[in-house]
Amino acid sequence: MNIRVVLADDHKMILAALRSMLEKETDIAVVGEAGDGAALLELVARTMPDVAVVDIGMPGMNGIEATQRLLVGQPRLKVIALSAYSDKRFVLEMLNAGAKGYLIKASAGDELSRAIRAIAQGQTYLCPEVAGTIVDAARDKTSLTGHTGVNLGxxxxxxxxxxxxxxxxxxxxxxxxxxxxxxxxxxxxxxxxxxxxxxxxxxxxxxxxxxxxx
Amino acid sequence: MNIRVVLADDHKMILAALRSMLEKETDIAVVGEAGDGAALLELVARTMPDVAVVDIGMPGMNGIEATQRLLVGQPRLKVIALSAYSDKRFVLEMLNAGAKGYLIKASAGDELSRAIRAIAQGQTYLCPEVAGTIVDAARDKTSLTGHTGVNLGxxxxxxxxxxxxxxxxxxxxxxxxxxxxxxxxxxxxxxxxxxxxxxxxxxxxxxxxxxxxx
DNA sequence: AAACAAATCCCCGGTACCCGGTAATTTCCG
DNA sequence: CGGAAATTACCGGGTACCGGGGATTTGTTT
The missing domain is CATH 1.10.10.10 (Winged helix-like DNA-binding domain superfamily/Winged helix DNA-binding domain)
Structure with a gap:
């Protein structure tokens, strides 16, 4: 049974490149691509994938907001955040939003397929850089228990x-x-x-x- | 005869994704990857590729500076700039630096292979968004004849x-x-x-x- | 040598940012 | 409904930014 995946990024070329990288994996099927948050919501509702790989930095609706909305309608969907940065705030916000995985673009290429498989089995996958920031944040538990404090109006x-x-x-x-x-x-x-x-x-x-x- | 290509980007995952996209093309061979400008210089000197695909936004030495240095040592090398932005200044600076092609990451995925083939045959390839900014710049010819005016010390x-x-x-x-x-x-x-x-x-x-x- | 650009330093003036506090209204949520 | 948060608004002070000018040294180019 293939893992059905959708990709969201505002750069078409990156989408195409990620798709062809994932298509080499026989147990993963890319069933759709979206260029912004709104398109992602529509795509997920239509294709009902197992996993969504979401770039954080998208115009219009960003990845965090899109993830929150996504999981309201599709609680069984697994979301993997993909970002250029391992900023503590983003990691915490994205995980609070319900993402089950977090990768940075500087990660090795094969980490994406490994993360997808782990997440599809119900596990959580964080790349090493992000895992480090998480344990740091766990030290001052305020930032994990409550919200991150960064709720701009x-x-x-x-x-x-x-x-x-x-x-x-x-x-x-x-x-x-x-x-x-x-x-x-x-x-x-x-x-x-x-x-x-x-x-x-x-x-x-x-x-x-x-x-x-x- | 395959076209030998090297890739430069500061995100490993993007490198891997671009590589697997290009590996689907039978006439293109990816012979190396570099994560920053210095590594790119070394890689080009070692592998002598036909084409270098260079991301503009790299830490340390950026793509523009790397391209200038690259073409001093390897005048026959063809450079394709890959950027997230179609900013007029970058396009002009990159082309002045000697790049033969310019793609933005929002371009369609198959544009990269088309651009590589065009550049390898000695042509120039600009994605539509960039071509527009070029003709705009051509209007006030000052920005094309002279340098771009942006020579920061x-x-x-x-x-x-x-x-x-x-x-x-x-x-x-x-x-x-x-x-x-x-x-x-x-x-x-x-x-x-x-x-x-x-x-x-x-x-x-x-x-x-x-x-x-x- | 002369011309030129880059880098260094200083003065002045205006404006906008940066920080503190206070307070009213509306909106949202338990 | 009651409290918390967001949004609205004002006052005052200190600092840094922003723009203009002028001056010297250094190094490069002509």
Whole structure:
């Protein structure tokens, strides 16, 4: 019985490359590809796969949000997160969202098929780099017991996205039809929540989150 | 006669995936993989391939610098740039560096093999998105005739990298053992040269250049 | 030698960011 | 319903960014 897999990434070429890598495995069948979160939701509902390999950094709906929504409708689906970064926040958020596996793109190529098989059997698979961050986080149990603390509000995400575009507070205020002072409060709350202290760090976080493109 | 190809990308999994995609083509042989610019130089000198597929965003030596150095030693080598972005500056810099092809990762998967065949026959291959930016640039011929205007000095690149890390001017000054005022001059010169006007834009540019990781 | 670019340093002024606190309203969830 | 969170808004202060100018040294090019 083949393991039915769908792939989600915003780069078509990466999708095609991952597909041909997985097609070499006789026990794995790639039954669909999606370029963004919305397409992934539709694809999963239609094809009912066993495993979804989801890139975190996708435009529009990012991988974390897509995973949350996905598992509401398809609780039996197994999700493997695929990301360029092993950032602690992403790992925890993605696992909290319900992902059963986490790989970084710097992992060896054959780790993906091994992860798929492990996850399909109900196991959890983390690549070594990520496993390290998990045990670190387990030390200060606050970050595992509660949520990660990084739950930005809808408006805060909007502000963050515009900040990362290079917009000034007043420009953002005009765009969002609120006072500049409010924009500043949002920014400061974002910085406090994420423990970041400069526009550069905010920008990089927004890029990792998929809120804007580099 | 097979086309001998080497691949360079900082993500091992992407390398493996691209390799298995290309191995389906009977007339293309992948003879090596490199994870950064230095490894690519060594690999090319050792294997003497026909074509090098180079990701622009690599840590350490980025794809543009690697391409320049590569073509000094191996003028007959054909380089295909592979990037997540179709930014005008990168396209022009990469082509000026000597690349014969430019693909974005959002291109269709089979474009890579088509591009490799075209380049191996001495042609030039640009994906549609990039071709558009080229003709746009051709309109104001200044950007094609002369250099792209983006020739940052060594110190300017150092400042830019630290700025994109979230460091303040005084922190950068301490790190580089120069006065804070000098750091500010560098920053302003960078902004003027690149026509960017905020730390967020500088950060994104630095990321695209591979000067820092998101 | 002269011309030029790069890198270094300083001054000034304006603006926007960064951080602190306070507080009202709306929205969401137990 | 009641509390928590999100969203809205303002005040004030310090610092750093942003843009303009000028000046010197060094090294390269012509």
């Amino acid at each position: 809808r408006r805060e995400r909007e502000v963050l996205a515009l900040l990362a575009e290079g917009k000034s507070s007043s420009e953002i205020a005009a765009r969002m039809h609120i006072a500049a002072s409010t924009v500043e409060v949002h920014r400061r709350n974002i910085m406090r929540k994420l423990d970041l202290h400069s526009v550069a760090e905010l920008t990089k976080y927004a890029i990792r989150q998929g809120l804007t493109s580099p | 060594r110190r300017e690149r150092e400042v830019l990298a630290l700025l994109a890390e979230g460091k303040s001017s005084s922190e950068i000054a301490a790190r580089m053992h120069i006065a804070a005022s000098t750091v500010e001059v560098h920053r302003r010169n960078i902004m003027r040269k690149l026509d960017l006007h905020s730390v967020a834009e500088l950060t994104k540019y630095a990321i695209r250049q591979g000067l820092t990781s998101p």
